[in-house]
Amino acid sequence: MIVNHPTIGEAHRLLLKRELSSTELTRAILERINQVEPKVHALVTITDELALKQAREADRLLASGETSPLTGIPVAVKDNICTRGTRTTCSSRMLENFVPPYDATVAEKLNAAGAVIIGKANMDEFAMGSSTEHSAFFPTRNPWDLSRVPGGSSGGPATAVASGEAIYALGSDTGGSIRQPAGFCSVVGLKPTYGRVSRYGLVAFASSLDQIGPLTQDVTDCAMVLNAIAGYDSRDSTSVPYPVPDYTQSLKTDLSGLRVGVPGDYFVKGMQSEVETAIQTAINKLEELGAEVDREVSLPHTPYALAAYYIIAPSEASANLARYDGVKYGFSSQDAGSMFEAMEKTRQFGFGDEVKRRIMLGTYALSAGYYDAYYLKAQKVRTLIRQEFDRAFEKFDALITPTSPTVPFKIGEKIDDPLQMYLSDVCTLPVNIAGLPAISIPAGFAEGLPIGMQIISKPFAEETILKIAYAYEQATEWHKRRPQI
Amino acid sequence: MKLSRQEVLHIALLTHLGLSEDEVDRLSEQLSNILENFEILQQLDTSNIPPTAQAIALQNVVRDDEVAPSLPQQQVLSNAPRRDGEYFRVKAVLE
Numbered sequence: 001m002i003v004n005h006p007t008i009g010e011a012h013r014l015l016l017k018r019e020l021s022s023t024e025l026t027r028a029i030l031e032r033i034n035q036v037e038p039k040v041h042a043l044v045t046i047t048d049e050l051a052l053k054q055a056r057e058a059d060r061l062l063a064s065g066e067t068s069p070l071t072g073i074p075v076a077v078k079d080n081i082c083t084r085g086t087r088t089t090c091s092s093r094m095l096e097n098f099v100p101p102y103d104a105t106v107a108e109k110l111n112a113a114g115a116v117i118i119g120k121a122n123m124d125e126f127a128m129g130s131s132t133e134h135s136a137f138f139p140t141r142n143p144w145d146l147s148r149v150p151g152g153s154s155g156g157p158a159t160a161v162a163s164g165e166a167i168y169a170l171g172s173d174t175g176g177s178i179r180q181p182a183g184f185c186s187v188v189g190l191k192p193t194y195g196r197v198s199r200y201g202l203v204a205f206a207s208s209l210d211q212i213g214p215l216t217q218d219v220t221d222c223a224m225v226l227n228a229i230a231g232y233d234s235r236d237s238t239s240v241p242y243p244v245p246d247y248t249q250s251l252k253t254d255l256s257g258l259r260v261g262v263p264g265d266y267f268v269k270g271m272q273s274e275v276e277t278a279i280q281t282a283i284n285k286l287e288e289l290g291a292e293v294d295r296e297v298s299l300p301h302t303p304y305a306l307a308a309y310y311i312i313a314p315s316e317a318s319a320n321l322a323r324y325d326g327v328k329y330g331f332s333s334q335d336a337g338s339m340f341e342a343m344e345k346t347r348q349f350g351f352g353d354e355v356k357r358r359i360m361l362g363t364y365a366l367s368a369g370y371y372d373a374y375y376l377k378a379q380k381v382r383t384l385i386r387q388e389f390d391r392a393f394e395k396f397d398a399l400i401t402p403t404s405p406t407v408p409f410k411i412g413e414k415i416d417d418p419l420q421m422y423l424s425d426v427c428t429l430p431v432n433i434a435g436l437p438a439i440s441i442p443a444g445f446a447e448g449l450p451i452g453m454q455i456i457s458k459p460f461a462e463e464t465i466l467k468i469a470y471a472y473e474q475a476t477e478w479h480k481r482r483p484q485i
Numbered sequence: 486m487k488l489s490r491q492e493v494l495h496i497a498l499l500t501h502l503g504l505s506e507d508e509v510d511r512l513s514e515q516l517s518n519i520l521e522n523f524e525i526l527q528q529l530d531t532s533n534i535p536p537t538a539q540a541i542a543l544q545n546v547v548r549d550d551e552v553a554p555s556l557p558q559q560q561v562l563s564n565a566p567r568r569d570g571e572y573f574r575v576k577a578v579l580e
Contacts, residue, residue: 435540
């Protein structure tokens with residue numbers, strides 16, 4: 001390849017100048033996958049034949065001049081986004097052999113843009129987890145240190161992008177599942193506003209929180225992918241009919257006049273000191289770039305978000321996952337017995353520990369006698385958290401926090417302690433509770449391990465987020481570092 | 486909030502998860518521990534706070550009821566674990 005590990009922008013320019021064909025680029029990516037996949041295990045399915053076919057089609061489009069910025073560029077898609085004719089497993093035994101008869105809207109959009117899908121990326125089963133260790137197939141390894149987790153649940157997409165197995169990826173984020181792995185792998189990960197990107201064809205986890213978004217090597221690429229996937233879709237009744245701006249127009253390096261708040265409540269007890277130092281240094285940089293920074297912002301309901309989230313998300317999950325009964329699709333126990341026995345055996349074998357835990361937790365929170373104390377209470381706390389953000393965004397254009405309280409942890413370190421695992425999302429999940437957009441961008445390293453900075457803004461203010469992210473990125477070098485694997 | 490084994494068994498029945506004895510024991514302990522941590526929510530007075538079901542302001546989304554193509558039957562049935570001609574095959578509900 002002419003450039004090693006190109007961004008979408010770089011690859012697009014080379015493709016337009018005919019210095020590189022999509023077929024060459026795709027072959028180079030497949031070669032890279034051959035090299036590093038045995039070490040990182042980021043992909044559940046490698047779609048090499050499909051990718052080369054799409055690359056030839058992209059080369060025809062490029063020759064005819066009908067191109068978009070994503071034409072001919074290899075992408076990895078999280079394995080909970082339906083791809084017609086390519087199995088979509090959710091990294092679960094339940095869907096191990098499920099081949100969707102239709103495309104998710106975002107997959108349709110990628111295909112329409114002439115994208116090249118190189119594979120389906122690993123994840124925590126049904127997107128429940130923060131380390132990708134809950135994949136029913138294999139854990140993904142962090143490309144910066146193979147003994148550590150890449151974060152989750154989009155650990156496969158983040159690792160694929162960081163290790164050069166894909167130029168970019170699509171993930172999903174219910175409580176931090178794009179941003180936390182983006183932070184752990186030192187790539188850019190955006191969770192758009194609830195309603196900004198259609199979830200049609202995204203396997204449902206917690207429907208009031210789920211959102212699809214890009215994982216990319218830099219902020220410019222993030223804006224380009226968001227351009228391609230955002231917009232109203234009549235097949236997702238929560239998608240919002242607002243016009244989609246050209247997000248690349250918001251990439252400016254002067255932050256004068258922008259009001260930025262730093263909520264102390266996010267610098268939680270137990271936060272790693274190197275993470276806090278890195279984020280404070282990054283905030284100083286934003287100030288140098290012209291932002292007005294207030295370091296005394298108080299969001300006192302933040303400590304309640306974790307409990308509210310881990311009641312609401314499992315409750316919705318327990319309802320959504322009731323559909324896996326072994327009748328219409330998915331794994332089905334064929335052992336003799338009654339209908340209910342067959343259903344129990346199907347779900348016993350088909351679901352892993354974390355999924356069962358959350359179904360149990362959610363069912364309990366919704367059950368007679370406990371509904372008011374847990375589910376309804378959590379929904380009311382959700383209102384308080386939203387109102388608190390609303391008030392903050394009357395004064396500030398954006399809020400800055402760490403993406404995660406620690407750098408990537410060791411594989412196995414938290415797997416037996418669900419609460420410790422849940423705490424890994426403590427900085428990201430309030431954003432989903434309030435339906436807000438937020439990004440994680442590379443903001444430093446502690447002993448070679450990545451640190452992510454989170455930028456949060458009000459609903460549909462993705463442009464503000466991208467502007468701040470771009471200005472910071474252009475003033476720093478973190479995004480240029482690549483893991484040596 | 487300490488969950489009794491009886492309560493866990495009741496929830497397990499509702500979920501059709503077919504939990505083993507070991508799983509019931511483990512979940513009794515883990516869920517009790519998680520729920521104990523969630524007691525923190527009781528510190529907040531929410532008596533006059535309306536619940537939020539979802540975060541955006543859309544309400545009552547409707548569309549015209551128009552005839553449009555849907556998936557062909559063969560594709561809908563393509564992932565069926567057991568089928569019988571044009572139908573999903575299920576075990577008898579009533580014995």
